[in-house]
Amino acid sequence: MSIYDSLNEQQREAVYHTEGPLLILAGAGSGKTRVLTHRIAYLIEELGVNPWNILAITFTNKAAGEMRERVDNLVGFGSESIWVSTFHSMCVRILRRYIDRLGYDNNFTIYDTDDQKTLMKDVCKYLQVDTKVYKERSLLAAISSAKNELISVEEYALQAEGDFGRKKIAQVYAEFEKQLKANNALDFDDLLVKTVQLLQTQPDVLEYYQNRFRYIMVDEYQDTNTVQFQLVSLLAGKYKNLCVVGDDDQSIYKFRGANIRNILNFEREFEDARVIKLEQNYRSTSTILNAANAVIRNNKGRKDKTLWTDNGEGEHIQFRQFDNAYDEAEYIVSDIKEQVESGRRNYKDCAVLYRTNAQSRMFEEKFVVSNVPYKIVGGVNFYARREIKDLLSYLKTIDNGKDDLAVRRIINVPKRGIGLTTINRVQDYAAEREIGFYEALLAVDLIPSVRRSAGKLESFAALIEHFKAESVHMSISELMDLIIEETGYVEELQADTQEEAENRIENIEELKNKIVSFEESCEEAGEQPTLSGFLEEVALVADIDSLDENTDYVVLMTLHSAKGLEFPHVYLAGLEDGLFPSYMSITADDPDEVEEERRLCYVGITRAREDLTLTCARRRMVRGETQYNKMSRFLKEIPMEYLSTGTVFEKEPEESGKKLAYQQARQAFKAKAFAVNTPPKQFAVKDGAGPGYDVGDRVRHVKFGEGLVTQITEGGRDYEVTVQFDAAGVKKMFAMFAKLVKVD
């Protein structure tokens, strides 16, 4: 029996079709990751392809790590030389090697959204753009979408001819690019754009990567934008062994430039493309799946397909309407608590999903008072916090003195008595001579206008030079300690009595931990940990990457973050018109906006394996004022037969009124009070068909040695086994190919 026997017919077809372009239309929960990992295994084991020649692109670092691990479990060895990464980190890797060909230094800095905004402010000031009329945000948005569509500064200017507003944007775009380059910095979009530019202009580089990546796979293809498409086309241009996996129904990143045409027109772009549909869902109960299908059916522009499953009907979908968001959160938290206390679920089996990050706050409060462990994904990025950015700016300055933004950020942090006027004078001097800010600082005695603060500036420059000299023979963590020590950064915080300062110090400790673990993981991989390497990793992590399946906590996140994940019990909160679908999408002229929200709803529903709870509130505080919302139109698209409601479900939406709200509150309250508890459901693994060992048994694995089986879950046609290995730690693997042997 081979490992491929566990796949269904379509999955197997996708695995065996290795030559030429292939589009896999994979519905939610149809086992696309399994297909991809098996396909890689097949290439290596059966076709003898060198792992080095395989490139797999995923959406997040977490997905990349999981894919590598799963391939590792299948193949056993060689998987470390497969390139599994996100678009962005792949581009950084290529650019670190070759970007000097485009006139940048190879140790360029990556600018995050905050840095972009700061730079944009400078640009607007310099060009005397009225930021009341042209907001930084919208300028950046315009530039970002131009970059995503591969429109250069010159092209943009040409297209803007005759339009005053667009000409202004073109001007800003040009200056913004100029300053980025002067700072030797790239923003997120540039990472992709510059890589495409590099491949287009350097035939030898293109050929090198084309030969290297003979087999390319792209996950979440529905969310690729024009640059990403171009990049993939270039790389696959020679061998055309391109396999893309996607689901047009799960395309939820249009706002980021995702081009749904990339999937709808794949067959046109790549001649002789094979198209395979995966329509069997292995994840959810038929009730959940039917509800999801009923919702998504309302969208017009989609490839026709209907997911089916031979999983059982399962439980009804729970629906509850509450008077306000407070009650909603309380219900969800107490429901989770009840489930866990009854032994039916672990905390980590439950996820709370919502449309906007702002909704997390209420849940957080409730989780804290109820003493339920939780983790919020998203919101303010750890690396975007002030203290972290400050310290990283020191590292950036030491690493790449050309990054003016970083230098200016820290020149007076902690306070050194260097004020804005001084900084501006240095800036003007530097701009005049077209040199960097830091460069100007090194020769401060040549700047006549700042003679009075020259001493302070000089000692700052000397401090940085000192760090630079020390950094040569120091590890990153030692350097960080030195910076904290000599600048007195933490000392200053300690003097602050406010509670906030304590948090800041904790965050700094956390940063130090992250540096140490970066150094450790580099050494494990046999690489020298570099400062640039650390800064780059930090710039490209998403919060979702820190999600850990082994810790028992409830996960809270936005629907966007939840893509690609699954949970036994999903709570979908805030199902109200105006919140989800968002107010913006309802009022937009383009009906496709609501369709995108509907896809988001589809993604949310299909995250659930066994239980789904939908909730909404009549009244909600938004931006300091109370809003009265109708329940979401998406709710009404779910047939009643799948729902179990605690309240009277109103078919006809009525005008909001205080009296009605009050009545509904009463109903909601009654529903809560008299809600019947459904008996715990057994999710049984069929008797006699087990993998030959049980939880608690000791087993042996070819590569990982002996270990203890801690969990067995039924997934699709196979069993997913979790083993605590004596030497290799905890691993999850499929029984079919892990070939575990019971040890007596």
Add this chain to the structure above:
DNA sequence: CTTTCTATGCTTTTT
């Protein structure tokens, strides 16, 4: 040059 007060805008979603 630093601190404190006031006004403004924001909430869609993220690598």
Add this chain to the structure above:
DNA sequence: GCATAGAAAG
């Protein structure tokens, strides 16, 4: 309702 940015005062 909060965070941030800019103005005013010290």
